[in-house]
Amino acid sequence: MAERIIELRDITKSYGQVYALGGVNLSVDRGEVVGLIGDNGAGKSTLIKILSGVVRPTTGDILVRDKPVSGWSAARSRDAGIETVFQDRALAVQQTIVRNIFMGRELTGFMGWLKVNKEIEEASRLMREIGFTSKVFTPHSIVGQLSGGERQGVAIARAIYKQAELIILDEPTTALSLTETAKVFHFVRQVRASGRSILFIGHNIHHVFDIADRFVVLDRGKVALTADRSAVKSAEELINFMEDVAHPGGLPGLREAGEAEQQAR
Amino acid sequence: MEPDLESPLRPHAGSARQEWKHPSDHWLRGFVLDNRASLGTLAVFIVMMAVFMVANPTVFTTWYLYSSVLTTLPVALFVVVPLVFVVTCGEIDLSFPATMGFAAWVFALVVQAGYDPFLGIAAALVTGMLLGFLVGSLVVYGGLSSLIATLGMNFLLRGLIQIINEGKSMSLTSLSNSWAYKIFSSQIYGVPVQIFWAIAFVVLSAMLYNRHRFGAQVRVVGDNPDSAQQMGIDVKRVRVKVFVFVGIGAAIAGTFSVMINFTWWPTAGDGYLLPVLASVFVGGTPTWGGIGTVVGGAIGAVTVSFIQTGVVAAGLSGFYVQFFNGLIIILSLLGHKWNQARYR
Numbered sequence: 103m104a105e106r107i108i109e110l111r112d113i114t115k116s117y118g119q120v121y122a123l124g125g126v127n128l129s130v131d132r133g134e135v136v137g138l139i140g141d142n143g144a145g146k147s148t149l150i151k152i153l154s155g156v157v158r159p160t161t162g163d164i165l166v167r168d169k170p171v172s173g174w175s176a177a178r179s180r181d182a183g184i185e186t187v188f189q190d191r192a193l194a195v196q197q198t199i200v201r202n203i204f205m206g207r208e209l210t211g212f213m214g215w216l217k218v219n220k221e222i223e224e225a226s227r228l229m230r231e232i233g234f235t236s237k238v239f240t241p242h243s244i245v246g247q248l249s250g251g252e253r254q255g256v257a258i259a260r261a262i263y264k265q266a267e268l269i270i271l272d273e274p275t276t277a278l279s280l281t282e283t284a285k286v287f288h289f290v291r292q293v294r295a296s297g298r299s300i301l302f303i304g305h306n307i308h309h310v311f312d313i314a315d316r317f318v319v320l321d322r323g324k325v326a327l328t329a330d331r332s333a334v335k336s337a338e339e340l341i342n343f344m345e346d347v348a349h350p351g352g353l354p355g356l357r358e359a360g361e362a363e364q365q366a367r
Numbered sequence: 368m369e370p371d372l373e374s375p376l377r378p379h380a381g382s383a384r385q386e387w388k389h390p391s392d393h394w395l396r397g398f399v400l401d402n403r404a405s406l407g408t409l410a411v412f413i414v415m416m417a418v419f420m421v422a423n424p425t426v427f428t429t430w431y432l433y434s435s436v437l438t439t440l441p442v443a444l445f446v447v448v449p450l451v452f453v454v455t456c457g458e459i460d461l462s463f464p465a466t467m468g469f470a471a472w473v474f475a476l477v478v479q480a481g482y483d484p485f486l487g488i489a490a491a492l493v494t495g496m497l498l499g500f501l502v503g504s505l506v507v508y509g510g511l512s513s514l515i516a517t518l519g520m521n522f523l524l525r526g527l528i529q530i531i532n533e534g535k536s537m538s539l540t541s542l543s544n545s546w547a548y549k550i551f552s553s554q555i556y557g558v559p560v561q562i563f564w565a566i567a568f569v570v571l572s573a574m575l576y577n578r579h580r581f582g583a584q585v586r587v588v589g590d591n592p593d594s595a596q597q598m599g600i601d602v603k604r605v606r607v608k609v610f611v612f613v614g615i616g617a618a619i620a621g622t623f624s625v626m627i628n629f630t631w632w633p634t635a636g637d638g639y640l641l642p643v644l645a646s647v648f649v650g651g652t653p654t655w656g657g658i659g660t661v662v663g664g665a666i667g668a669v670t671v672s673f674i675q676t677g678v679v680a681a682g683l684s685g686f687y688v689q690f691f692n693g694l695i696i697i698l699s700l701l702g703h704k705w706n707q708a709r710y711r
């Protein structure tokens with residue numbers, strides 16, 4: 103069995119009276135691409151924030167490589183090899199590409215002085231690696247001057263630096279052109295081929311269906327379905343299932359799998 | 368476009384450099400683009416001096432005028448520079464005049480008690496750091512608006528000084544024989560020594576701003592605190608650190624102001640509030656945070672210091688000083704607005 107990178111057990115998160123997550127179990131193994139889908143308000147963003155350490159769960163356990171962790175934080179999440187490409191890309195737009203790639207883990211030498219040349223070299227290498235190079239910008243370019251796709255490239259370059267074990271892509275194809283989307287897909291396959299894992303969150307179920315090995319459907323703060331790629335015949339089936347969950351009384355098929363999931367808990 | 372890394376036509380070594388070739392890679396153009404704000408400030412300064420020069424050539428070619436500006440300018444520089452960090456970080460600190468007065472007071476007390484002035488400087492620095500930490504913690508951990516909270520702290524600390532001293536100043540004539548005075552505040556060939564210390568401070572701080580983890584994190588936090596948080600930067604700690612830095616700068620400035628005059632006044636530092644703040648923005652650091660220029664701020668301080676001396680020396684009455692102060696500030700801001708775009 104593949105090594106388990108991270109596991110969430112019975113995670114709940116409440117904001118005052120409102121439950122964003124009501125007992126979610128989720129795990130990601132080495133080398134798999136997990137597609138996380140769900141309607142607006144299903145709790146996807148909260149789940150990502152918990153995985154990336156920005157938000158702490160109200161209750162529940164987080165296990166990194168089967169070991170429970172305490173004091174979960176953004177820095178701890180990164181130390182555990184989890185990198186997140188946030189939907190808003192979390193870029194500092196007035197700074198250079200280099201400064202964004204090394205945000206929070208500046209390459210420093212003696213007494214905290216930056217290794218400027220090393221940073222530029224590494225930034226150039228990363229940008230080339232993911233194929234987001236262009237002749238019009240340099241590692242010194244200000245991120246605010248870049249297009250949406252190029253900004254996504256910077257965010258992804260930041261995530262693959264340091265050989266992260268798990269990369270979380272939050273709606274990475276939103277607002278991207280077709281070629282840019284293709285680049286993101288190419289990148290995801292590349293990462294999987296190198297034995298690392300990806301958690302791919304998407305609104306566009308066709309995109310998620312094309313790329314994921316396993317699907318997790320989130321609905322109103324709970325996991326409604328976990329299904330392997332082989333168990334799902336088409337993207338339409340997934341869409342139907344999601345509609346069915348939202349408006350019960352619909353189609354059979356995956357419905358039974360979903361019910362089995364409910365009973366298991 | 369996928370880069371063709373295996374192309375045999377291109378020598379492998381150095382190909383990375385070539386791929387990134389860009390018009391602004393030309394060193395001069397790159398330099399101008401990177402230092403737009405500070406070069407703009409320098410241009411304002413040069414134009415202003417040229418106008419003064421034309422208005423009264425005899426006065427503006429005598430060394431005495433420059434020497435007198437160079438005596439007091441360093442005090443301003445020691446606080447302008449840390450304030451560039453604070454503004455870049457998206458905060459403001461109006462409590463530095465009181466910190467200056469407070470740290471200088473500690474320095475004066477130590478010297479008056481008969482201890483070596485070096486010990487006094489150390490005590491002043493510790494005081495400045497503590498006060499900076501206090502103000503910073505109040506703003507950051509207390510979740511207060513830095514504009515109002517630091518204004519309050521300025522009154523509070525100044526009030527404390529006034530209550531305890533009841534308005535009495537301290538004269539420190541023994542200072543003139545001390546080594547500390549010779550090293551920090553005497554003259555070499557008519558040039559006040561403190562300007563060299565101030566320049567060293569500006570250069571070191573500019574490196575800290577551009578080439579150190581501290582400066583990098585200050586800029587990122589000011590630019591997008593949420594991203595910084597998501598990327599694991601301790602945003603609150605970075606914010607407290609900039610206030611501590613202002614405390615250190617204010618302590619050095621306060622100590623220098625005492626050494627220049629051999630006297631400590633309970634109002635020491637008060638007159639610096641507005642000129643120093645103006646210098647930061649005249650220097651080209653925008654108000655919205657994320658970017659700024661230390662060297663520009665320093666040039667801004669030079670500009671602001673010369674306005675007062677210059678207006679009077681040019682033959683205008685002292686009544687014109689405030690008018691020209693305002694004129695230069697407004698013109699600089701307009702210039703910077705045109706000069707730099709804000710990215711969102």
